[in-house]
Amino acid sequence: MSGTDKNDAEVQPAPSPILFVHIPKTAGTSLRLSAIEQFGPDAVAFDYGRDNPMTSPCIATHLYESPDFAALAGALRTKRFITGHVCVTKYLPLLPDARLATFVRDPVDRVESEFVHYRTHHGSSQTLAQFVVTPEFRSKQRFYTRPLEPWHFDFIGRAEDYASELARFNRTFGVAFESRHANARVAEAHTPIDAAMTVRIVSLNGADVVFRYLAERLAGVDDRADLPPRPAGFGAFARQPNGGIKGHAYALTSLEPVEVGLYANGVRVDTLEATIPRPDLVAQHVRLRPEAGFEITPRRLAEVEAHGRLEIRIEGTNVALAERMSSDFWF
Numbered sequence: 001m002s003g004t005d006k007n008d009a010e011v012q013p014a015p016s017p018i019l020f021v022h023i024p025k026t027a028g029t030s031l032r033l034s035a036i037e038q039f040g041p042d043a044v045a046f047d048y049g050r051d052n053p054m055t056s057p058c059i060a061t062h063l064y065e066s067p068d069f070a071a072l073a074g075a076l077r078t079k080r081f082i083t084g085h086v087c088v089t090k091y092l093p094l095l096p097d098a099r100l101a102t103f104v105r106d107p108v109d110r111v112e113s114e115f116v117h118y119r120t121h122h123g124s125s126q127t128l129a130q131f132v133v134t135p136e137f138r139s140k141q142r143f144y145t146r147p148l149e150p151w152h153f154d155f156i157g158r159a160e161d162y163a164s165e166l167a168r169f170n171r172t173f174g175v176a177f178e179s180r181h182a183n184a185r186v187a188e189a190h191t192p193i194d195a196a197m198t199v200r201i202v203s204l205n206g207a208d209v210v211f212r213y214l215a216e217r218l219a220g221v222d223d224r225a226d227l228p229p230r231p232a233g234f235g236a237f238a239r240q241p242n243g244g245i246k247g248h249a250y251a252l253t254s255l256e257p258v259e260v261g262l263y264a265n266g267v268r269v270d271t272l273e274a275t276i277p278r279p280d281l282v283a284q285h286v287r288l289r290p291e292a293g294f295e296i297t298p299r300r301l302a303e304v305e306a307h308g309r310l311e312i313r314i315e316g317t318n319v320a321l322a323e324r325m326s327s328d329f330w331f
Contacts (some may be wrong), residue, residue, distance in 0.1 A: 002314035017076065018173055019091060019098035020083040023144045025113040026103040027159040028083065033320060034166075034177035035081040045076055047084030047091075047285075054194065056082070069094065069255060069288060073304050086285040087144050089234065089252060093288065097252040099173065100152065104215055105159040107208040108201045112193055129194070133203050142207035145254075147234040150215040151227040158216070168219075233258060235274070235292075238324040243298035249274045249314050249321060250280065250292040257291050259315040265308030270300065 020035075022028035035044050045056040050064040061071035073094040076082060082091060082199060088100060105113075115131045118124035124131070150156055155172045157165035163179050170177055193201075202209060218224075230252065237247025249258050262270040276293030296304075304310060312321040 015080070015174070016097045016099055017079050017095060018081045019088070019095060019100050020081065021088050021100070021144050022083045022085055022279060023101040023102060023104065023110075023141050024085060025110050025117060026105045027157075027162045028143070030162065030180040031103070031169075031177065032083055033180045035083070037180075038175055038177050039080040041077075043080040045079045045082045045084075047086050049085070049285075063288070066186070079264075084285075085144075087146070088148055089146075089250075090250045090285050090288060093255045094102055099154045101155040101157075101169065101173070102145060102153060103157045103159045103162075103165070104208075104212045107141070107205040107212065108193065108198055109160070110141065110208075111201050111205065114140075128197065129200075132197075132204055139205045139207035142211050145211060147231055149228070150211060150218050151224055152230045153215075156215040156219070158219075206263050231319055233314040233319045235312075235314060235319070235321040236324045237259075237294075237312055239322050243301065245296040245301055245312075247274075247296075247312065247321060247324075248278050248292045249294065249312075250287060251314070253315075260294050260321075261315045262296070262304045262311045263311040263313060264304050264306075266311070267307065269304045269307055272296070 008258035015250060018035075020028070020031060022032065029063045032044075032046065045059060046054050047059045047063075048054045052058075054179070055064070060070065062068045062075060076091065076094055082095070082098070088102075092098065111132060112128075114137060115124075115126075115128055118126070118131070126134070145153075151244060155169055157169055159165075166177055166179050169175075232253070233251045235247060235249030237245050239245055247260075249260050251258050257273050260272050260274050261268050262272070272294055273289050274294040278287070278293040279290045279292040281287040281292055282290045301310070313319060314321070
């Protein structure tokens with residue numbers, strides 16, 4: 001190798017880290033163990049919450065103990081693989097060039113597996129009928145991946161076909177993960193899922209059904225040039241009993257608060273900043289910072305809607321916020 005070739009090889013940039021969204025009960029534990037074997041423990045980082053011993057020291061220190069987002073970003077940029085039970089939006093502001101991956105599972109099987117897990121490991125006494133209607137267990141796969149669509153991910157695998165999908169994962173990212181099986185369901189006697197319960201679960205997890213369907217349709221598509229790019233931001237709002245509006249909005253590549261525009265018939269009438277703390281977004285692993293909320297008083301809203309149909313946008317982007325309906329449990 002010539003001196004020039006050697007120098008060129010030395011300056012080759014390291015690949016951007018793989019940000020793997022570990023949706024519970026979708027083979028994520030097996031992939032996490034494979035990542036440790038592939039890259040070594042110093043090149044991986046895990047976030048499973050403040051008090052979980054699996055959470056990596058750099059995240060425990062720079063996020064949960066003494067928050068320092070600059071130090072956290074610096075630490076994460078040295079990693080090859082980052083994962084945890086966190087929403088895809090949580091670390092994108094620190095790692096906007098991360099390569100995104102996740103595994104999904106048949107919604108009925110995933111709900112049943114999580115139900116058994118909570119009864120076996122968390123002492124839950126809920127029946128299956130009670131469990132499936134609990135808001136936090138509905139459309140959980142979509143919760144962890146929202147607001148991105150399947151075509152915004154570099155890889156989405158099917159947990160049911162883990163071995164063959166792992167081979168596709170390896171081809172996608174140029175790695176050599178070995179197949180592991182961990183955290184498999186412990187058998188427990190419970191009421192079998194009959195046809196009526198199957199229909200019930202599907203009806204309660206429609207967002208998961210659609211996301212998985214789209215992911216499967218895209219699994220064999222190599223050229224995604226014509227698909228929409230990742231959105232610049234996300235948010236939602238809901239009308240309040242007093243006639244006002246409460247909502248939240250944030251950018252996916254920045255931790256700074258965003259400006260929200262109030263439009264009537266396509267014309268901007270007013271603006272405000274989304275700076276009200278929303279600790280629930282932090283608690284749900286959606287955001288690193290809570291400053292993302294906004295509120296529109298009834299009087300201010302009436303002034304805007306006097307000009308026409310209301311639309312709320314994140315300024316500087318083409319993102320319009322969705323109005324949350326009473327049937328929406330996430331956001």
